[in-house]
Amino acid sequence: MSLKHAIDSSTSAIEAFLDDELSANTLSTPYPAPDRLVNAVRHGALNGGKRLRPALVRLTADLVGPSNGDLVRAGAAVEYVHCYSLVHDDLPDMDDDELRRGQPTVHVAFDPATAILAGDSLLTHAFGLLADERTHPDANIRTQLITELVQGAGVGGMAGGQMRDIEGERQGYDPKTVSLIHAMKTGAIIRASVRMGAIMAEASNEQLETLTRFAEAAGRIYQLSDDILDATKSSEELGKTAGKDAAQGKSTLIASHGLDHAREALNEELQGALYELDGFGEKANLMRELVTHFARREA
Template identity: 45%
Template sequence: MPLIDTPDIQSALDFTALTVERTMDRLLPRGDDPEAKLFEAMRYSTLGGGRRLRAFFVMASATLFGVSAQAAQRVAAAVEFVHAYSLIHDDLPAMDNDDIRRGQPSCHKRFDEATAILAGDALQALAFEVLAHEDTHGDPAVRIQLVAGLAQAIGPHGMVAGQVADIEAAGKNLSMGQVTRLQRLKTGALISFACSAGATLAKASEPARHALVAYAHDVGLAFQITDDLLDVGGTCEETGKTSGKDVITGKATFVSLLGLERARDQASLLADQAGRHLDMFGDKAELLIQAARYVVERRR
């Protein structure tokens, strides 16, 4: 039986969210130790909310190659831990200074800034601990590839670099190329890791890996364009976070550079293009193709 046994994207997303959330719950620490407040903050920031879209990309790519459920779910959980860490830190006063995340108080508002910073640090460390464990894959070489791949995706040449570029860009006039590079690092790098994780777990061929990376590149940009559109036209109730901040802070976005209509058209074009990268997989890639359309049609 495939990891995701449904042809419908919404059902697949719901199934992924349920199964990966259970894995996350098992892997997250809990207890009455002196660190209980830290554990609570970690669990508060990871469980009970979010689309789990990055987890879906791990699970869907793993389904292409018949990867075991345990391996795929553990990698998906690790990706979600990293994503949660990035959101905790992104919301801090020193970064985006946002009080709302997923429709509830941000971690630093629910607890305090020090606890939020440490919860993010702990989640990042836990992600690597999960990937390095033999339960994730029996081959140490595969585990090393996963650890190295995630480190590259989120480190000084990936997500963190994108966050620095985003901070430095406030109030500046950026070109389309500069905005594209910024978002490819800040958002796209982790999505790329998630989309190619199934190929890594399966020791798949280089052409298969390249196809998934190309898909992820276009989906990642389409995702960010849609986020920019939602920041302009979405409500806090829809998005679960403060809307309109890009305009207030003078941030250069795809919408500010292209305008609303051209930005929508570009996101749609990228979604269609993403699906074509998966032609080599035939019908097995149908959910990933649907996911590319979901990315641009979502309201949160």
Template identity: 60%
Template sequence: MYDFAADIADCALAVETALDRHLTAARLSGPGPAADRLVAAMRHGSLNGGKRLRPLLVRQTATIFGVPPAQSLLAGLAIEAVHCYSLIHDDLPAMDDDDLRRGRPTVHKAYDEATAILAGDALLTHAFGLLSHPDCHPDSSVRIALVSELVAGSGAGGMAGGQMRDIEGETAPLDASGIATMQAMKTGALIRASVRIGALLGNADPRALSALTAYAEAAGRAFQLADDILDVTATPEAMGKATGKDASQGKQTLVARVGVDAARAELKLIINEALSALRTFGPKADGLRATARYFGSREN
């Protein structure tokens, strides 16, 4: 019987332990010595918090194809490094201007803006070093595919581009299609990359990869919609950060267009769509099913 609580806790501990081991001056140096302040800021923005959902998706997907968790960990770390970089940069005054993240001061508040920018830059850069390392996968062609997948998920056609569309939406209102595109890029693209990277680690065939991609795209929409609902309904204490900022900043969301009740109804439909995409995988995909359901029920 699959145990989601045990799986997410075990994955979070494995990621935390590995990040703690990797984010040191000794590991990050070369050709010159890594600056202690930069390393400290990278650690502040990465350790002691977060549910590590993206590495969990890598792990759960790879498990479908018989890849043990230890062998998917480095790829999960790479995606988590990109996610943490994005949070550090999102919190900057020029972006979302947040003072708290996971109940602690954001990196630019704990250090300064310049250090926060560099900490994000370094996390992003080292992510690709993790994917390209032979320990990530013995086949160099697979490692190249992993790098390409993370580029697609995090670049101008993915997360970074989605953030740009989000900023543009503050002054040029988006229609429903525009909101969907923005959110699929800003949040969904990295979730999509997480699942597809797990499938690539397991040498998934094209049909399996297509089904898992459909799952991932629906799961990404569910995650973002749940986040938008929580921004309206949750307390700052529950979220570990400020809430109600979407409306105050003129952010374009489905919740703002249709209201909370209609958004919750849509969330259920999206989760069912994600679950339907997994029907061919049987019990092996129970982890991914549990994560999709979790996306719809989370409270922070």
């Protein structure tokens, strides 16, 4: 199977799941869901997106071995959290963005209060997916999955990374803080995605440790690539506002050391991530291609 086929297959399954689950009928429990909120949730989750995090869940599980669980449901839970974070990041009191995935952001298409509730809803329902026995028959596995996503999304993960980023805008950034922000704000959910896939396939402790190192490198790769794209692509090419880092005075590696140095660092991180996959042999070929795609993507 090619990487494109694997991602397309994962994306199609996730898209179909989101379309079905994020509907008025499914969300109307125990009481009728308000149409405006359902529409805002769907706007934030269904309007495009690369769906790379669910692909990481699936590819990691396939790499380790067969899973008794539903990888689409587990991947969708991660995607719910990712989409919630974008909806909230775009709010006027956060990044104040008007464009996401080539369309108006949720707070622009609706209003800020509705956008807050849409993000809250996506985050809440993510854990409902993981708690459901349809995701995995083993309650212990489900508990581990919930714990991983809590850690990835919470105060020691993505939410905390956003807080550190806000503090940096007020107080200034130093290189150590920038690295920590990247690890928390971007890398923590990528780390959770990989670890959740490994847990679904009941990885050994050694495999989980190796894949965690790989995931942390993959998170750094994705963020460095994001910084390079922000500095070199247009808003039309990205489908979101370009040039934000420079406009907000963020101390990225590009700002402190230049674009060439950032590209060199990206390549070094890629080699480190690929090294972590050596022990998995040919079974890791798709994962190797995916993390290379993280580094080489154009949007």
